[in-house]
Amino acid sequence: MIITVTLNAALDVTYEVPSVDWHGVNRVGGVHRRAGGKGVNVARVLAALGQEVLVTGLAGGPTGQAIEHDLRAAGLPAALTGVAADSRTTLVVSEARGATLFNEPGPEVTAAELAAFTEQYTSLLADADAVVISGSLPRGVPADVYATLASLAAGAGVPAIVDADGDPLRHAPAGRPAVVKPNAEELARAVPGGTPAEGAQALRARGAEAVVVSMGADGLLAVTGEGTFRARMPYTVEGNPTGAGDSLVAGLALGLVEGSPWPDRLRRAAALGAAAVAAPVAGDFDGDVYADIHPQIIIT
Numbered sequence: 516m517i518i519t520v521t522l523n524a525a526l527d528v529t530y531e532v533p534s535v536d537w538h539g540v541n542r543v544g545g546v547h548r549r550a551g552g553k554g555v556n557v558a559r560v561l562a563a564l565g566q567e568v569l570v571t572g573l574a575g576g577p578t579g580q581a582i583e584h585d586l587r588a589a590g591l592p593a594a595l596t597g598v599a600a601d602s603r604t605t606l607v608v609s610e611a612r613g614a615t616l617f618n619e620p621g622p623e624v625t626a627a628e629l630a631a632f633t634e635q636y637t638s639l640l641a642d643a644d645a646v647v648i649s650g651s652l653p654r655g656v657p658a659d660v661y662a663t664l665a666s667l668a669a670g671a672g673v674p675a676i677v678d679a680d681g682d683p684l685r686h687a688p689a690g691r692p693a694v695v696k697p698n699a700e701e702l703a704r705a706v707p708g709g710t711p712a713e714g715a716q717a718l719r720a721r722g723a724e725a726v727v728v729s730m731g732a733d734g735l736l737a738v739t740g741e742g743t744f745r746a747r748m749p750y751t752v753e754g755n756p757t758g759a760g761d762s763l764v765a766g767l768a769l770g771l772v773e774g775s776p777w778p779d780r781l782r783r784a785a786a787l788g789a790a791a792v793a794a795p796v797a798g799d800f801d802g803d804v805y806a807d808i809h810p811q812i813i814i815t
């Protein structure tokens with residue numbers, strides 16, 4: 516089983532519009548409302564690939580109930596820890612020329628609520644093959660929480676993948692995660708100056724076993740104990756990139772539990788990321804795009 520952790524779970528709302536008129540009235544063509552937050556998206560992709568998953572994290576209030584209801588409707592097993600404050604909503608406005616995100620900060624979480632989550636998470640580790648810890652933190656949660664959760668996993672012999680930005684990313688390597696997955700901008704913020712390869716090495720020097728940098732249409736860079744690998748895309752997929760990183764992380768998590776060689780892991784991760792761009796909503800991927808692009812990804 517792979518456990519995904521989404522401390523800042525969300526109700527993701529996606530509006531599809533041909534083009535936004537920023538100071539006018541916009542008529543929305545397509546509306547999607549579903550449980551989200553990065554770890555939830557990772558779990559959706561893993562479940563679609565036949566992997567047993569468990570969604571964990573924090574959720575509360577009417578929005579938290581809507582999140583739990585949607586997870587049940589989707590058949591995604593979940594064990595979310597309750598919080599008193601209302602969970603957040605995120606809004607993606609998806610136009611032909613790109614997507615714009617509005618992410619609310621999320622609920623204020625108390626120390627007791629976080630402690631209840633940590634206790635439940637620690638007991639769940641006994642049945643986990645890997646954990647995926649992703650996304651922003653709600654208010655009140657310390658920035659080193661991902662290092663703590665990765666370290667608890669490592670102590671239980673469970674490899675962790677961390678996908679974070681800002682201070683949570685800077686702290687994460689201290690928990691000795693198996694993989695840290697920033698995108699190129701997140702890595703540059705965490706380790707300013709230098710190339711992506713140098714930034715990735717710096718995170719390894721701080722404790723991460725491997726660092727996989729996602730670079731959009733430029734593919735992936737992986738700096739690992741077994742060497743440095745590049746995955747290059749054969750063509751660019753157009754669409755909504757929201758959630759592409761989560762789909763990619765799902766591919767990395769599968770490779771981790773299967774113990775597959777890095778080139779195979781990266782090929783699948785890069786293909787899943789590209790296939791997610793072709794799907795209109797975060798957490799989905801286009802199976803036809805996946806099947807087409809997977810064998811064409813170039814690994815060096």
Ligand SMILES: O=P(O)(O)OC[C@@]1(O)O[C@H](CO)[C@@H](O)[C@@H]1O
Pocket residue numbers: 523525527551552553556605616618649650651652757758759760761797
């Ligand atoms: O605010 P965070 O936690 O960084 O990101 C949240 C979020 O924008 O990321 C996903 C796409 O990766 C969306 O489904 C989701 O709600």
